Amino acid sequence: MKICFLGCGNIAQAIIDGLLKSGISSADIACIERNQQRIEALTKQNLQIIELENLATMNFDLIVLAVKPKDALSAEQTIFKMVPRTAILTVVAGLNIEKYSQPNEIIRAMPNTACAFGKGVTAIYAANQNSAGFNAAKKLFNKVGHVVTLQDEGEMHRFTSIIGSGQAFLFQVLNTYLQELEKITTSDQAATKSMFLDFITSLGDSFSQEENFERLINKIKSPGGTTQAGLESLKMNNLDKVLQDAFQAAEDRSIEISNEQ
Numbered sequence: 001m002k003i004c005f006l007g008c009g010n011i012a013q014a015i016i017d018g019l020l021k022s023g024i025s026s027a028d029i030a031c032i033e034r035n036q037q038r039i040e041a042l043t044k045q046n047l048q049i050i051e052l053e054n055l056a057t058m059n060f061d062l063i064v065l066a067v068k069p070k071d072a073l074s075a076e077q078t079i080f081k082m083v084p085r086t087a088i089l090t091v092v093a094g095l096n097i098e099k100y101s102q103p104n105e106i107i108r109a110m111p112n113t114a115c116a117f118g119k120g121v122t123a124i125y126a127a128n129q130n131s132a133g134f135n136a137a138k139k140l141f142n143k144v145g146h147v148v149t150l151q152d153e154g155e156m157h158r159f160t161s162i163i164g165s166g167q168a169f170l171f172q173v174l175n176t177y178l179q180e181l182e183k184i185t186t187s188d189q190a191a192t193k194s195m196f197l198d199f200i201t202s203l204g205d206s207f208s209q210e211e212n213f214e215r216l217i218n219k220i221k222s223p224g225g226t227t228q229a230g231l232e233s234l235k236m237n238n239l240d241k242v243l244q245d246a247f248q249a250a251e252d253r254s255i256e257i258s259n260e261q
């Protein structure tokens, strides 16, 4: 499968890293990018940098559009003019397929940066889910993690919130934990980092042993103990609602962005 990325910032880089880790050759990935620093980083990975003007002279199974929403529509129009028969896969958040010049040819996906480690979750939608392009797009994201196929594009707003933004909310929570850990450790920074890494990996390990958070919590807390006191404080401060509100705010913003374009 030959893939070209138009826009190679954070999310494209995560997908590219995951693809390379999955065994795809760097010779099968091309990049169109205008940011010089990004170009240097991509070149170091032996990726081919091409100019948009040369797109028509090359054959790709998929062109992945990974630019900010403000740049997306003009980029799609240019791609379509140059290679009208190549499927375009957009990862741009909040931009409905109907906004593009060729909505029937567009495949829309919402991945997250965990694709870099082959652990991504990607929601994917297209009006025509039987096309070669849609199958190629599913194959691509299956190489870098899990794929959820949506039957209704409207569901993408919720997925954008939970898959795209959700990671950042949990990073924010973990950052508070790290700051507290740093206050109590006398070790140097590297030792604290290693301690923290083991701690967050162990959260995944615990879940793979016992897939029920209530039971996991019960293994830690005892009646009247310290954990219970902390959990009661979280409940009193409505942690569930705080997080649910964050997911809702992200979903609302996704809907707003789609109306702004």
Ligand SMILES: NC(=O)c1ccc[n+]([C@@H]2O[C@H](COP(=O)([O-])OP(=O)(O)OC[C@H]3O[C@@H](n4cnc5c(N)ncnc54)[C@H](OP(=O)(O)O)[C@@H]3O)[C@@H](O)[C@H]2O)c1
Pocket: 006, 007, 008, 009, 010, 011, 012, 032, 033, 034, 035, 038, 066, 067, 068, 069, 071, 075, 091, 092, 093, 094, 110, 111, 112, 113, 164
């Ligand atoms: N980051 C995530 O976790 C994530 C997750 C899911 C979806 N998304 C979506 O993915 C898209 C990209 O996000 P990002 O965070 O990866 O953005 P980003 O880091 O800003 O990357 C976009 C890159 O594309 C370049 N670019 C824009 N237009 C171009 C053009 N016409 N030709 C060549 N290069 C061009 C930009 O250059 P300049 O810097 O010069 O503009 C920038 O380097 C967004 O629409 C976002 O909604 C992001």
